[in-house]
Amino acid sequence: MAERVKLHYFNGRGKMESIRWLLTAAEVEFDEFHLTSRDQYLKMLEDGDLMFQQVPMVEIDGMKLIQTKAILNYIAEKYNLHGKDIKERVKINMYAEGLMDLMEMIMVLPFTQDVKTKLDNIEKKAKDRYLPVFEEQLKDHVYLVGGRMSVADVLLLECTLMLEEKFAGILKNFGNVKSFQGRMQSQPAISRFLQPGSKRKPQPDDVYVKTVREVFDLKIVL
Numbered sequence: 001m002a003e004r005v006k007l008h009y010f011n012g013r014g015k016m017e018s019i020r021w022l023l024t025a026a027e028v029e030f031d032e033f034h035l036t037s038r039d040q041y042l043k044m045l046e047d048g049d050l051m052f053q054q055v056p057m058v059e060i061d062g063m064k065l066i067q068t069k070a071i072l073n074y075i076a077e078k079y080n081l082h083g084k085d086i087k088e089r090v091k092i093n094m095y096a097e098g099l100m101d102l103m104e105m106i107m108v109l110p111f112t113q114d115v116k117t118k119l120d121n122i123e124k125k126a127k128d129r130y131l132p133v134f135e136e137q138l139k140d141h142v143y144l145v146g147g148r149m150s151v152a153d154v155l156l157l158e159c160t161l162m163l164e165e166k167f168a169g170i171l172k173n174f175g176n177v178k179s180f181q182g183r184m185q186s187q188p189a190i191s192r193f194l195q196p197g198s199k200r201k202p203q204p205d206d207v208y209v210k211t212v213r214e215v216f217d218l219k220i221v222l
């Protein structure tokens with residue numbers, strides 16, 4: 001019996017949340033080990049577990065993987081969520097990286113100043129730059145690439161839910177994206193992940209921000 005996947009990160013969303021989403025969509029069970037102190041982090045460094053001194057870190061198939069995109073690509077390849085050929089994969093990667101760029105803008109908000117200005121910028125970019133791309137692609141497609149679910153679809157669902165948390169009604173003029181969101185949410189594994197008590201993390205709170213700052217000894221505000 002294969003070992004369960006192990007996730008090493010904070011007890012919060014951050015860059016690990018997309019990995020949680022993708023494993024859920026692939027119906028892969030995982031265990032979580034939460035970083036709560038700087039000593040834990042220093043021990044991982046001492047043990048050589050963190051190339052580039054970064055988390056998230058994922059233990060899977062006898063490897064300790066870091067770098068979010070690399071982890072997502074490995075999971076997508078392993079569980080057939082990365083297209084059938086190189087041309088589909090590059091399209092999937094383009095969509096996925098665009099979504100990750102947008103989500104990262106939201107992800108860093110708890111660590112920044114002048115949040116209102118940044119929120120206005122995120123909303124404008126979402127409406128003008130990102131959502132129109134997906135609205136157009138989903139006009140004649142159930143999924144973004146190749147007629148079946150990929151990592152890009154999972155990230156689009158995650159991203160649209162994050163946007164709606166910040167901007168109620170943001171999908172009002174993006175009916176194809178909203179319909180896609182409903183289809184994705186109806187899938188059993190994803191539906192369970194959206195229920196209370198799942199391993200999906202809530203929006204970051206003061207405890208999460210304080211823990212991240214203490215573990216990484218962060219004293220600056222972005």
